[in-house]
Amino acid sequence: MTDWTEKYRPDTLSAVRGNDTARDELREWAESWDDHRKAVIVHGSPGVGKTSAAHALANDMDWPVMELNASDHRGKDIIERVAGEASKSGTLTGGTSGRRLLILDEADNFHGNADYGGSRAVTDVVKSANQPMVLVANEFYDMGNALRNACETIEFRDVSTRSIVPVLRDICRKEGIEFEEDALRAIAENTSGDLRSAVNDLQAVAEESDRLTEDDVVTGQRDRTEGIFDFLDDLIKETDAEGALKASYDVDETPDDLINWIEDNVPKDYAGTELADAYGYLSNADRWLGRVRATQNYSYWRYATDNMTAGVAASRREPKGGWTRYGPPSYWSKLGRTRSSRDTRDAIAGRIAEREGVSIATARNDVLPYLAEMTHHCRNRELTVEMAAAYELDEADVSFVTGSGKDTNKVGSIVEDAENRREEAAVEHSGDAFLDAVRSDDETIDDSQDDDRSEPSNQRTLVGSNGSGDDVDSADSPEGVDDASGDPDGSSGDGASGDDESGDDGQSGLGDFV
Secondary structure (H helix, E strand, O other), X not given: OOOHHHHOOOOOHHHOOOOHHHHHHHXXXXXXXXXXXXXXEEEEOOOOOHHHHHHHHHHHHOOOEEEEEOOOOOOHHHHHHHHHHHHHOXXXXXXXXXXXEEEEEOOOOOOHHHHOOHHHHHHHHHHHOOOOEEEEEOOHHHOOHHHXXXXXXXXEOOOOHXXXXXXXXXXXXXXXXXXXXXXXXXXXXXXXXOHHHHHHHHHHHHOOOOEEOHHHOOOOOOOHHHHHHHHHHHHHHHOOHHHXXXXXXXXXXXXXXXXXXXXXXXXXXXXXXXXXXXXXXXXXXXXXXXXXXHHOOHHHHHHHHHHHHHHHHHOOOOOOOOOOOOOOOHHHHHHHHOHHHHHXXXXXXXXXXXXXXXXXXXXXXXXXXXXXXXXXXXXXXXXXXXXXXXXXOOHHHHHHHHOOOOOOHHHHHHHHHHHHHHHHHXXXXXXXXXXXXXXXXXXXXXXXXOOOOOOOHHHHHHHOOOOOOOOOOHHHOOOOOOOOOOOOOOOOOOHHHHHHHOOOOOOOOHHHHO
């Protein structure tokens, strides 16, 4: 039997159900694309119609579609070769004004080094694209900050039951299926806003019965919040090791999230030896998860799941009863509270990494702690100024590294001195760029004056500047000598080495601090 989710996929935006506001925003984005020329991130829960809306938009705009799935194509080379070319070239075979639509599905599945530069490549493609791009994501904040800032955003919300039921009703009528209205409503309520799952459940039930009744609807609850609480109750209080492992198969959480749920809620019922054993199994699970992150071998997930479920259940020494108030992991709320601080830290680490030729991880973990210790509260002012100048730090950055208040006069004066130092370094190492301009002006002045050339001393000083900052008065120099070195050709034996010692760009690097 044909998959009904594909068979009844909407072919126009007007047929997209349950997200009228998001649908209208997407159409407005497409119609005004020539004005802003920005990509758009369409995000929301799975199954709410994000990808379908993107394809429907392409049909409405008469734009050919090229689709790339981030789960299948995560490497930098593929992103740059396929997505990059598609985002820059139009089409000669069709489409309005030569436009084509590039759809990058599951765009939140890029995670740092594991994708071999894929995340950065997508950001570069988005910034340089001259064709419309739609990035589809389930978890908006799993995407990089640079990528989010480069795009417009449209949120698709969970589809309400009253919007799902008419879709199921239309499918039943087209398929010639008799149904009870309560059966359709039960399917819609059980899928918790996931329209795609509702259509799949309808097809599964219809294959087993000629007439749909409420009793035929045996699909389980898909509400992840209720599901995880029921699972925690079974894991911590009731089931044995095998039962806990099997129960985890029905929980819509990755092992990385599941371990956080268990870790925060186990102490509410376990104590003493039970708790120690449970945390021992959780630590083993965390080691396996670390191997997954290091090797990208997701087969290790099963070992992590075995430890965090069967191991924790086996740690129970006595029956547990009563009701326990379980809650979401505190780790998530900590991440939310520290997001701004982490963004500042990563931005500073990026500047350090670029300048010093190290990885961002090395700059963040190895370099920043030393800088923070050496410039704590700006006590070593000269070092703090050098740091701010080298890495172009503003008040907020200096405050973050040193632990000082960013609104204080001390931090403000440090940043100001650092800016002056960078400007002086730029002039000092500009070679003869400014000197040639001054000489040209002086020659013009000299031609217009009398033969005695009684020029002001300050002009003679500028003309005689030797590029190293030393003022040379031509009146005091021996005849035929142009600068203070005494060489007729104006060269100095030490001048070249002096320029080399000052650095390529006039700013001090990490080596100066150490």
